[in-house]
Amino acid sequence: MEYAEILLGKGGGETDKQVYRFLDHGQRDVALRFDLTVPFARFMAAHYHQLPLPFKRYHMAKVWRGENTQRGRYREFIQIDFDIVAVDSTSADFEIMTVMAESMRALGIEAFRVHFSHRQLFNELLETMDLAGEYLPVLRTIDKLKKIGAAEVEAQLEKRIGEQPARKILDFIIPEDTNRQTLEKLSSALPQDSPAVARLQSILGCIEECSLDTLLLLDPSITRGLDYYTGVVFETFLNEAADIGSVCSGGRYNDLASLYTKEKLPGVGASIGLDRLVSALEDLQVPGSQKTAPDVLILLLDEPLLGIYHNLGRSLRSSGVSAEIYPSTKKIAAQLRYAEKRGIPLAIFFGQNEMEKNIYNLRDLRLRQNYDNLTFQDLLERISALLHPPQDR
Amino acid sequence: MEYAEILLGKGGGETDKQVYRFLDHGQRDVALRFDLTVPFARFMAAHYHQLPLPFKRYHMAKVWRGENTQRGRYREFIQIDFDIVAVDSTSADFEIMTVMAESMRALGIEAFRVHFSHRQLFNELLETMDLAGEYLPVLRTIDKLKKIGAAEVEAQLEKRIGEQPARKILDFIIPEDTNRQTLEKLSSALPQDSPAVARLQSILGCIEECSLDTLLLLDPSITRGLDYYTGVVFETFLNEAADIGSVCSGGRYNDLASLYTKEKLPGVGASIGLDRLVSALEDLQVPGSQKTAPDVLILLLDEPLLGIYHNLGRSLRSSGVSAEIYPSTKKIAAQLRYAEKRGIPLAIFFGQNEMEKNIYNLRDLRLRQNYDNLTFQDLLERISALLHPPQDR
Numbered sequence: 001m002e003y004a005e006i007l008l009g010k011g012g013g014e015t016d017k018q019v020y021r022f023l024d025h026g027q028r029d030v031a032l033r034f035d036l037t038v039p040f041a042r043f044m045a046a047h048y049h050q051l052p053l054p055f056k057r058y059h060m061a062k063v064w065r066g067e068n069t070q071r072g073r074y075r076e077f078i079q080i081d082f083d084i085v086a087v088d089s090t091s092a093d094f095e096i097m098t099v100m101a102e103s104m105r106a107l108g109i110e111a112f113r114v115h116f117s118h119r120q121l122f123n124e125l126l127e128t129m130d131l132a133g134e135y136l137p138v139l140r141t142i143d144k145l146k147k148i149g150a151a152e153v154e155a156q157l158e159k160r161i162g163e164q165p166a167r168k169i170l171d172f173i174i175p176e177d178t179n180r181q182t183l184e185k186l187s188s189a190l191p192q193d194s195p196a197v198a199r200l201q202s203i204l205g206c207i208e209e210c211s212l213d214t215l216l217l218l219d220p221s222i223t224r225g226l227d228y229y230t231g232v233v234f235e236t237f238l239n240e241a242a243d244i245g246s247v248c249s250g251g252r253y254n255d256l257a258s259l260y261t262k263e264k265l266p267g268v269g270a271s272i273g274l275d276r277l278v279s280a281l282e283d284l285q286v287p288g289s290q291k292t293a294p295d296v297l298i299l300l301l302d303e304p305l306l307g308i309y310h311n312l313g314r315s316l317r318s319s320g321v322s323a324e325i326y327p328s329t330k331k332i333a334a335q336l337r338y339a340e341k342r343g344i345p346l347a348i349f350f351g352q353n354e355m356e357k358n359i360y361n362l363r364d365l366r367l368r369q370n371y372d373n374l375t376f377q378d379l380l381e382r383i384s385a386l387l388h389p390p391q392d393r
Numbered sequence: 394m395e396y397a398e399i400l401l402g403k404g405g406g407e408t409d410k411q412v413y414r415f416l417d418h419g420q421r422d423v424a425l426r427f428d429l430t431v432p433f434a435r436f437m438a439a440h441y442h443q444l445p446l447p448f449k450r451y452h453m454a455k456v457w458r459g460e461n462t463q464r465g466r467y468r469e470f471i472q473i474d475f476d477i478v479a480v481d482s483t484s485a486d487f488e489i490m491t492v493m494a495e496s497m498r499a500l501g502i503e504a505f506r507v508h509f510s511h512r513q514l515f516n517e518l519l520e521t522m523d524l525a526g527e528y529l530p531v532l533r534t535i536d537k538l539k540k541i542g543a544a545e546v547e548a549q550l551e552k553r554i555g556e557q558p559a560r561k562i563l564d565f566i567i568p569e570d571t572n573r574q575t576l577e578k579l580s581s582a583l584p585q586d587s588p589a590v591a592r593l594q595s596i597l598g599c600i601e602e603c604s605l606d607t608l609l610l611l612d613p614s615i616t617r618g619l620d621y622y623t624g625v626v627f628e629t630f631l632n633e634a635a636d637i638g639s640v641c642s643g644g645r646y647n648d649l650a651s652l653y654t655k656e657k658l659p660g661v662g663a664s665i666g667l668d669r670l671v672s673a674l675e676d677l678q679v680p681g682s683q684k685t686a687p688d689v690l691i692l693l694l695d696e697p698l699l700g701i702y703h704n705l706g707r708s709l710r711s712s713g714v715s716a717e718i719y720p721s722t723k724k725i726a727a728q729l730r731y732a733e734k735r736g737i738p739l740a741i742f743f744g745q746n747e748m749e750k751n752i753y754n755l756r757d758l759r760l761r762q763n764y765d766n767l768t769f770q771d772l773l774e775r776i777s778a779l780l781h782p783p784q785d786r
Contacts, residue, residue: 209700307602
């Protein structure tokens with residue numbers, strides 16, 4: 001929650017209309033965050049003099065937008081932001097791009113691409129074409145490419161600026177076969193001293209050095225609409241769910257907190273829309289989105305042994321085995337049904353007899369195979385062998 | 394955010410007054426969560442038939458309460474809830490208590506105690522004293538013990554129920570030297586078949602078996618005021634910051650979701666008030682609350698080597714060394730000042746010369762000691778040795 005005056009007028013008229021705003025119990029005019037960038041700007045303005053600069057931060061939190069819900073669009077959702085501020089450099093741009101790519105990989109997603117471009121390309125291109133005045137309408141039209149397709153974008157551009165220029169812009173924005181070829185095309189269409197091309201060139205160098213060519217795609221059609229970006233811009237598409245839109249977007253801005261401080265804070269960052277991403281992963285049945293379960297269920301066979309079961313659970317956990325104790329003395333069949341429903345692969349049978357002999361009985365519930373009369377050390381080794389069979393190692 | 398009707402009337406009149414409530418853009422009557430239990434009840438009522446029961450969940454999220462702020466009390470704060478529902482058993486009670494204790498330990502806190510009791514003790518005690526009708530006022534008074542002290546509680550009880558009964562209740566609620574002694578006292582004051590004593594007895598068995606006597610304290614003065622608890626109740630105090638109040642509280646309730654479903658869902662759970670806990674840890678200067686920094690700063694000495702620096706960072710990270718690349722070509726002195734301000738212990742000096750010879754120069758910024766001309770393997774070993782000197786292993 002923020003004071004309304006902090007949030008309003010910061011994201012353009014569209015976001016103002018979507019802000020949830022109300023009077024609190026002390027009649028203060030307050031509102032719920034619609035993104036994490038505006039609160040970050042307020043934070044930076046208040047604290048930049050105490051922070052080591054350049055400053056890096058990540059922030060995962062809910063945001064709210066009073067808009068019409070649809071596939072991939074929610075009124076309440078979680079954003080994951082990461083930014084590097086108080087520096088304008090290739091290194092910072094590239095680092096954010098690697099965080100984007102590595103985040104997707106960490107989630108078990110391999111079939112994705114981070115599309116990137118530079119916001120200044122169009123300023124430069126339109127100037128060479130004597131169309132500088134058409135910047136906003138051209139950008140707005142290109143931004144619709146993924147929604148309405150190349151033919152429709154060309155038709156709309158043609159109507160506005162004529163056939164030849166429309167053709168030229170369309171040639172300009174479609175990526176070539178390789179990042180290098182795309183860069184050469186941009187370079188030949190723009191002035192030799194183009195700062196946008198120079199920045200993209202040096203980003204490409206990093207991409208190649210780190211072998212990220214297949215994941216990071218130079219795509220001049222990326223503009224991020226009318227947002228506040230001034231340098232590189234990024235969007236991330238899942239190969240098999242491109243229709244859901246970008247799941248991680250961002251770019252470089254030249255002044256984060258100009259509304260709150262005179263200190264100039266250029267930065268670069270991106271944001272994952274977590275709910276949209278999770279929804280796409282569920283559709284795609286990416287394994288990481290499956291339910292999780294402990295390795296072992298310790299059956300509660302004998303109520304007086306409860307403390308011993310819990311102590312066994314603690315010993316297993318401290319040996320790196322996640323273990324759960326069934327929490328009541330139901331029939332064994334019911335306890336095993338619970339294990340199956342949870343997807344727990346192994347169960348430990350341990351009662352008065354086993355305690356007296358100091359042994360453990362283990363059952364692999366997947367293969368319905370028993371391993372009986374194990375010492376604690378044997379139990380640990382057997383669990384490890386069953387959970388990580390040799391071919392997996 | 395929830396529909397207001399879901400939240401209101403669920404936490405007693407006091408919470409209703411604190412709820413942030415407003416009309417959304419579609420004129421729906423909505424409100425912000427004041428805890429995570431009511432939304433959990435709504436969730437369980439809607440989904441219990443699809444879930445493996447007993448069901449365990451944890452939930453970390455913000456909640457809002459429009460109350461007067463003070464030390465340890467906030468209007469916006471994070472709660473961490475964990476519950477086991479659809480079972481009423483010693484095992485579940487004890488598991489929640491171990492999660493409470495292990496959570497504190499995981500945060501680096503050793504000087505704490507989880508105080509626990511059973512809500513039915515007083516019903517049973519007051520019945521033996523023919524004071525069943527005085528249940529609520531007596532409970533309310535005892536709940537103030539940690540705030541106003543034993544003498545004042547006794548005085549207030551005396552005024553209400555007379556000297557002898559007041560004395561008896563006060564004797565009853567003060568813990569003895571050991572959990573066993575406290576239990577014996579309770580046991581002798583209550584009927585032989587007391588279900589509360591039986592449950593506490595079997596919890597004590599688990600505590601002893603798992604050697605948690607020093608962390609889990611049977612304390613009959615714990616009542617959790619007028620909350621909805623019906624069985625065991627818990628509060629957690631930091632030994633050196635008891636005045637801030639309980640940092641993790643909870644208990645057993647006999648029906649989570651009675652307002653939303655006829656399905657009876659008994660459960661047990663607790664909640665960490667994260668902001669209050671962090672504030673206490675900062676006061677106590679617990680090491681875990683200090684700032685974090687990567688192990689290594691790779692200095693950006695030579696802009697054309699940027700890709701190589703980033704690739705080096707990736708190699709270090711995949712070897713388990715956290716590494717950061719300074720994001721611009723400032724003077725070396727400025728880059729080292731940044732490392733110092735961040736508390737980064739090591740820096741890598743790598744320029745055109747080093748690249749040609751395929752070597753790395755490492756500097757320990759704490760001792761101002763250089764390790765030059767290292768191969769990559771030597772670099773890894775040196776970093777490991779400097780970060781984990783033998784006496785730490």
